[in-house]
Amino acid sequence: MAKNLKLDPRQSECYLAESTGLIRAIRYPQICKGKQAWGAGVHTDGSLLSIVCQDQVGGLEVYNHNKWLPVKPIPSTFIVNIGDMIKAISNDEYVSVKHRVRVNKQEDRISMNYFVFPDFDCIIQSSKYKPFTYKEFQAKGQKDLETLGFVVGIEGFKLYK
Numbered sequence: 001m002a003k004n005l006k007l008d009p010r011q012s013e014c015y016l017a018e019s020t021g022l023i024r025a026i027r028y029p030q031i032c033k034g035k036q037a038w039g040a041g042v043h044t045d046g047s048l049l050s051i052v053c054q055d056q057v058g059g060l061e062v063y064n065h066n067k068w069l070p071v072k073p074i075p076s077t078f079i080v081n082i083g084d085m086i087k088a089i090s091n092d093e094y095v096s097v098k099h100r101v102r103v104n105k106q107e108d109r110i111s112m113n114y115f116v117f118p119d120f121d122c123i124i125q126s127s128k129y130k131p132f133t134y135k136e137f138q139a140k141g142q143k144d145l146e147t148l149g150f151v152v153g154i155e156g157f158k159l160y161k
Contacts, residue, residue, distance in 0.1 A: 005090050
């Protein structure tokens with residue numbers, strides 16, 4: 001992707017910081033029959049990439065062509081989601097994946113996720129977004145949660161012309 005986007009190799013190192021990578025194990029407990037619940041509401045990931053290893057229960061859904069599509073688990077595979085940072089770095093050539101997780105009624109769902117983030121002080125350069133650091137992106141997300149009750153995400157940095 002970095003080669004396709006013709007990124008400066010030194011800048012790419014800043015974007016792919018090993019020190020800010022994060023592994024998260026997420027358990028979505030089953031729910032009672034007759035009820036419906038979401039394990040994770042509609043969102044995009046604030047990372048560069050998210051590498052997901054999901055169990056065989058399913059529940060992950062992606063939004064594509066104005067409809068929600070279930071992602072069928074395939075044994076021994078990973079799902080790679082493009083995040084908001086790639087969207088900004090690529091000037092929207094790559095789009096972050098809008099997704100959600102539906103809770104299963106019969107059994108718990110487990111997913112293991114590795115999130116790839118840029119260095120906290122790495123400046124994200126883009127012609128469609130104002131320059132920002134990942135630290136500023138995180139701080140804005142936290143402020144959005146406190147004041148709005150949801151995260152605006154990368155759209156909060158968009159340059160409108």
